[in-house]
């Protein structure tokens with residue numbers, strides 16, 4: 001079942017907010033989101049038990065809707081290959097306590 005996203009709020013210096021039509025909300029710090037990057041490279045790093053190296057100041061240069069599928073974020077560290085699917089973000093919202 002897919003619940004529609006009704007709002008996306010990008011604070012490029014701090015956080016990403018997503019709201020779903022059933023009232024669930026996600027508000028996640030950019031550093032946390034970056035460390036959860038779903039691209040193959042970052043998954044490989046995490047599978048080796050390492051953590052993603054974050055720059056001391058991380059911001060989102062842009063965040064663009066990727067069709068109906070999710071959100072593509074370009075990071076200030078040059079990383080841009082990860083696309084955050086709505087389903088992934090929604091499961092994060094559950095963990096965060098939304």
Ligand SMILES: [Zn+2]
Nearest residue numbers: 037039042082
């Ligand atoms: Zn990545």
